[in-house]
Amino acid sequence: MARTPSTMLALGTPAAPFALPDTTGKPVSLADFASQPLLVMFICNHCPYVKHVRSGLAALGRDLQAKGVRVVAISANDAFAYPDDAPDKMQAEAVEAGYTFPYLYDESQSVAKAYTAACTPDFFLFDTAHTLVYRGQMDDSRPGNGVEVTGKDIRAAVDSLLAGKTIDPNQKSSLGCNIKWKPGNEPQYA
Numbered sequence: 001m002a003r004t005p006s007t008m009l010a011l012g013t014p015a016a017p018f019a020l021p022d023t024t025g026k027p028v029s030l031a032d033f034a035s036q037p038l039l040v041m042f043i044c045n046h047c048p049y050v051k052h053v054r055s056g057l058a059a060l061g062r063d064l065q066a067k068g069v070r071v072v073a074i075s076a077n078d079a080f081a082y083p084d085d086a087p088d089k090m091q092a093e094a095v096e097a098g099y100t101f102p103y104l105y106d107e108s109q110s111v112a113k114a115y116t117a118a119c120t121p122d123f124f125l126f127d128t129a130h131t132l133v134y135r136g137q138m139d140d141s142r143p144g145n146g147v148e149v150t151g152k153d154i155r156a157a158v159d160s161l162l163a164g165k166t167i168d169p170n171q172k173s174s175l176g177c178n179i180k181w182k183p184g185n186e187p188q189y190a
Contacts, residue, residue: 004119004178006136007189011169015040015130016114020074020104023091028102030130033070037161039154040124041073042117042179043103045093046084048143049176050120056138056149057121058098063151069158071101076112077120077180079105085180112179113187119176125157133161136171 015038019029030038043050043057050057061071079086087105094103106112115124125134134157141147153172160167181187 003175006122006174007116007118008171008173009116009124009132009135011132011135013132015124015126015132016111018074018104018106018111018114020106020111021087022102022104023087023094028072028104033072033130035128037069037128037158038126038130039064039069039071039158040115040126041071042076042112042115042120042122043073044075044077044082044085044120044177044180045089046077046082047120047177052143053121053138053141053149054097056141056151058100060138060151060154061099061101063155064158065100067158067162069162072104073099073101074104074106074111074117075120076106076109076117078109078182078185079107080182082180109179109181109185116187116189117179118189119174119178121176122174123154125154125161127161133157133167134171137174140172142175 017030077085139152141149157167
């Protein structure tokens with residue numbers, strides 16, 4: 001298991017535009033979430049770190065959506081080299097995991113680069129103006145460390161955002177498998 005930390009994109013960064021297909025082929029774009037808080041998650045099917053938090057991701061998605069926060073997950077892995085992350089497998093994973101949010105495929109990997117996503121899972125929370133207010137880990141749970149998956153870090157950030165309070169700027173980077181870049185497509189920050 002590779003242990004890759006998130007890049008910790010600067011707070012205040014505007015959300016990069018995207019228009020990507022979901023698991024049914026329907027296009028989903030940043031513009032679809034205008035004036036709404038948005039959590040963008042970079043995940044994939046095969047990563048042990050994502051598998052570890054899988055049910056927590058589904059619960060987090062349901063809970064945040066109930067609070068009016070929109071949620072999208074994006075897989076940017078090279079599906080040729082990692083066929084378990086191919087779009088047809090993403091559709092099955094979304095159903096099996098109980099994801100109620102769009103699960104998008106970034107075939108060109110350009111969206112992952114625009115967000116400086118480095119690992120799976122990697123999380124980016126944007127306010128209603130789509131300005132970055134939180135990035136980093138879901139919580140302290142990792143495969144094998146015995147810490148319960150709760151989503152406490154993201155949940156605390158969302159609660160502060162929705163209450164109009166300042167979000168603690170001391171945020172911990174996420175940790176997971178590196179995004180599986182296509183040969184020759186590796187970003188400079190990776």
